Amino acid sequence: MSTSTTATDVVAPEGAATPAAALAAQTRGLRKLYGRTVAVDHVDLDVPEGAVLGMLGPNGSGKTTTIRMLLGLVRPTAGTVSLLGHAVPEHAGHALPDVGALVEGPGFHPFLSGRENLLRMAAAEPRLATGDIPHAVGEALERVGLAAAANRRYRGYSLGMKQRLGLAGALLVPRRMVVLDEPTNGLDPAGTREVRTIISELHAAGVTVLVSSHLLAEVEATCTHVAVLHAGSVVAQGELAELLESGSPALLVSTTDGTAAMEALRASRIPSRLAPEGVRVDLTACTPPEVIAALVHAGVDVHEARRARTGLEDLFARLTQEPDEEDGS
Ligand SMILES: Nc1ncnc2c1ncn2[C@@H]1O[C@H](COP(=O)(O)OP(=O)(O)OP(=O)(O)O)[C@@H](O)[C@H]1O
Numbered sequence: 001m002s003t004s005t006t007a008t009d010v011v012a013p014e015g016a017a018t019p020a021a022a023l024a025a026q027t028r029g030l031r032k033l034y035g036r037t038v039a040v041d042h043v044d045l046d047v048p049e050g051a052v053l054g055m056l057g058p059n060g061s062g063k064t065t066t067i068r069m070l071l072g073l074v075r076p077t078a079g080t081v082s083l084l085g086h087a088v089p090e091h092a093g094h095a096l097p098d099v100g101a102l103v104e105g106p107g108f109h110p111f112l113s114g115r116e117n118l119l120r121m122a123a124a125e126p127r128l129a130t131g132d133i134p135h136a137v138g139e140a141l142e143r144v145g146l147a148a149a150a151n152r153r154y155r156g157y158s159l160g161m162k163q164r165l166g167l168a169g170a171l172l173v174p175r176r177m178v179v180l181d182e183p184t185n186g187l188d189p190a191g192t193r194e195v196r197t198i199i200s201e202l203h204a205a206g207v208t209v210l211v212s213s214h215l216l217a218e219v220e221a222t223c224t225h226v227a228v229l230h231a232g233s234v235v236a237q238g239e240l241a242e243l244l245e246s247g248s249p250a251l252l253v254s255t256t257d258g259t260a261a262m263e264a265l266r267a268s269r270i271p272s273r274l275a276p277e278g279v280r281v282d283l284t285a286c287t288p289p290e291v292i293a294a295l296v297h298a299g300v301d302v303h304e305a306r307r308a309r310t311g312l313e314d315l316f317a318r319l320t321q322e323p324d325e326e327d328g329s
Pocket residue numbers: 034037038039040057058059060061062063064065066
């Protein structure tokens with residue numbers, strides 16, 4: 001894959017490091033225009049060291065463009081990028097050998113086998129001694145489940161196999177950071193599970209992972225941090241657990257009689273609705289003790305009351321809703 005290797009030839013002067021010590025990557029005021037299309041606008045992205053950050057966003061929200069600017073593959077119209085402490089694209093050559101990347105269109109040769117393609121890519125890795133190349137390539141092919149198809153021509157690979165080969169390229173040498181643009185695109189459920197395992201292994205080894213995805217469940221299961229993009233801008237970012245708690249607060253109450261509970265709450269002007277997991281009470285304008293007092297006062301048995309966690313799907317829908325979609329709920 002050309003992403004992390006081709007730009008490593010750039011000769012950068014010393015002193016390119018930025019002070020963002022605890023961040024593996026950072027963008028400030030990042031903007032990209034394609035003609036009149038604003039692909040990315042004022043993106044301030046923080047990727048903490050050691051995090052698995054999921055970049056979520058609808059189609060065309062700017063995920064790929066942001067990733068490409070982060071890797072120095074696309075020059076920003078405005079703004080700055082710092083990757084592993086080095087300004088990109090100016091000093092990309094200092095950072096990129098430590099960054100494995102899987103991005104769209106990795107540029108493999110169609111008439112070479114998967115293994116031959118990877119051998120060529122490995123030859124361009126500055127951190128890989130020539131004698132270690134065959135072993136590193138074999139290991140990477142094994143890791144992504146492509147060993148059996150390694151000697152077949154790339155031209156005959158399925159989309160999923162092409163993705164796996166791209167991933168193998170990102171994992172050729174130990175990295176400080178791995179950037180994966182839609183890594184499960186085209187993969188079957190087994191392949192998706194394998195990518196999830198690889199991400200977990202990278203995380204356990206202390207590697208920072210930036211992964212873009214459409215799959216909310218995937219992000220919820222694998223990521224420690226999330227950045228949500230909408231129409232070219234970051235609309236929310238931070239630790240996944242914190243973001244999920246930032247949704248509209250609600251209390252889930254289990255009772256033996258949901259209807260009686262709803263009536264009691266309605267009489268106290270406390271908004272609530274029946275949900276599969278119990279009575280879901282809106283805490284925007286009242287407190288849990290008030291809710292429980294209203295129920296007990298009306299003679300409703302309360303078996304359990306706990307804070308509801310907003311799912312990533314709810315959060316994502318709320319953050320990426322168009323203004324004219326907000327009414328009528
Ligand atoms: N090379 C290009 N030339 C012109 N417009 C582009 C180019 N690359 C991206 N765009 C536009 O920029 C916007 C953001 O695209 P981008 O591919 O970054 O979004 P994305 O979030 O990765 O989308 P997807 O999830 O569909 O891959 C879109 O409107 C897209 O059409």
